[in-house]
Amino acid sequence: LGLFLVSASMEGHTWDFVVIGAGVAGITVAHQLHQQGKSVVVLEARDRIGGRVHTETVLVNDKPLIIEHGAQFLHGAQSNTVLKFLKHEKIKINTLPGPDWEDENILDLLHNGKHLETKEKEEYEELCRVVQEFLWDTRRNFMLYPDEEDQSLASVVETWKEIFCATQQERDWVDHIIHCNTTSDYGAEPYSMSCWHFDSDAEPLGGDLFCVDGYQNIFQRFADGLEVRLNNVVEKIDYSENMGLDYKARIITEERDEYFAQCGVIVTVPLGVLKSRAISFSPPLPEKKTSAIHRMGVAHLNKAWLVFESPFWDTSKRIFENLSESGKTKLSAVYYTKELHPNHNVLLLFYGGG
Template sequence: MDKKVSFTDELPDGTISALLQKQNNVVQPCVIVIGSGISGLAAARSLSEASFNVTVLESRDRIGGRIHTDYSFGCPVDMGASWLHGVSNDNPLAPIIRRLGLTLYRTSGDDSILYDHDLESYGLYDMHGNKIPPQLVTQVGDAFKRILEETEKIRDETANDMSVLQGISIVLDRHPELRQEGIAYEVLQWYICRMEAWFAVDANLISLKCWDQDECLSGGHGLMVQGYEPVIRTIAKDIDIRLNHRVTKVSRTSNNKVIVEVEGGTNFVADAVIITVPIGVLKANMIQFEPELPQWKTSAISDLGVGNENKIALRFENVFWPNVEFLGMVAPTSYSCGYFLNLHKATGHPVLVYMAAGNLAKDLEKLSDEATANFVMLQLKKMFPDAPDPAQYLVTRWGTDPNTLGCYAYDVVGMPEDLYARLGEPVDNIFFGGEAVNVEHQGSAHGAFLAGVSASQNCQRYIFERLGAWEKLKLVSLMRNSDLLETGTVPLQISRM
């Protein structure tokens, strides 16, 4: 018989709540988690394993948030998060992946100029279908590395922040030898395009001061071959999750409770609430707070940027493209450059996934799904004129989806230094999770996971202190290692090429 999935192991199940009831004659502490993305699920799992009564309220008809594995092609296709950033035992998701026996396809090692790819398996073309010589791609890549290194000097010279694009412009003025001409210039634009995809926003909006300040785990980047869905389902096991429950209001009461109101008028009462909805939803004020959140909190939410990246997945009857990890198209502007991830290389299924970020992602959401797929096919046919129409296609709209209103956070030019501290700070018994809160690993699945765990721990501490039990329980680890999170000796299953 399988052991119970557990995040803790120092005390038997129920011990903490039993101690609280014995000492204080109180009922089991109750917490509401808003959002069933990986951050909300991690928070709920942590609370549940600490013997809290926890309920997750989710606006969608599915769990996972912006982690969504689609199976309509007859194979798993991640339409949101798809990489494990940091393929090593240091990644907090590694124990779950090992336990489930999931396979990773490593697409890059550490410090790749393309972030999630190495220049080992690719095809890059111009807008007329001519293949770009690999030596030119490497040459421009080396120049791009130097350009970015020189922007660090620009950053150190001035107290004022600027955009990455402005920093690059200054570098090229100072070092004309790094300027690129002709097709080499278009290749440089493609590198900038891939940088913009990493941040899900155009380079003229990315903070030069902050763009490279996050902490990258070792091990490079790996695609989840079977998709992220098994990980999400494992974390969510046995958690009370209410789907189609869109939260509209969170109220703090005079007796230290919170009332969470759901669309339609249903109310939930709890000792605390953990909010893990995407930063775009908070920025749009889709959840009302009573009393209103303090100005220091609302300004942190409003001052943070939220980027957008969409995927258009195409399934074909047969493979007609080369056996490379990705296909790209260079152009005179980063906006016009293209990128296709070849899932056939990693998974064996005849699927290409086109990725569009920033303004291009925003503009594509103005089109119908059919028109968007046609646009992507036009890009593909510039590389392969005889490309057939896809048998199926899928289109995301993360920017206009009311459940997300964007993808993940980015650092705005001139952002206040204390923004993240304020963003993650609780307001009484209202706690905040989500990928945006984890500044060290922002925009990643494991970063969102860790943010949920941290919010849960802070919430537990608050409740224990309020109940007067913290002094006796503070030496107890509330996150016990178990077979789900154990380090173990079974290695990650990794393939390449």
């Protein structure tokens, strides 16, 4: 009674836990379960681990150049929780100049490619201060009065410009400042940002750090000893009750392979994958979860690396902000990455929004 046969294929694919996705969350939770003595397999659709952490080393003039396609900096030199692990693993890190990348000593302001005159620079810096105060007051007011109807940040900014901006140049500069403070950080346009929730994320104390040999080294260390199976695209997760077998879920891949989880499945795929319904669930996910997935947005923040034989810019600066004539440029700032790439002349460009 209660006896059942286990197929050979099931024996080879049965685990305590099956983790879907080998990004930061997936590798971290698999690492923790592995340390607790659980049997774990990680299924990753791509041909690499790391998710949005993607380090690539290329040769330029026979010299290695480390390119971070995704996440790059460790924020909070004083209190980042990753630092303890980095020191234990002896992963080499370095500090970026100044308390942060917005330090005025490393910032160079340009207008259509030319340096601002002293008077213009002072006017712009004062406008920056005023806009920063306005953004903070907007966020604080919506926190103090939560019953107020939410608005997009863009609508509030447009109203503010009509009242306080006397010239087209001021309006253009405000657009640029808003872009630098919101779109470049969050990858989303102001019209899609909530006045209730924008700028509500917390950041650790201290300046910014980076991994000298690449960010992905951190997660490669976490993945050591784990069973990670790349190029495994999951199509279905069946967690129906009373399946008649001693496991909680069955996972089916694009290649029709089956994996069986005796304790549970941990899904760590990107939000965009869930929104596209690329993975089917049986039974379907609860309405509360699907509703949350539907409501949440996915922003866009792209990077481009430009490598030059020799610098044509002021190498004492690290950031170049270009104030375009229209104020509508998506390219708000260019970063000179001397500390990241001491053997190369590299400019890093961020492009945010849609």
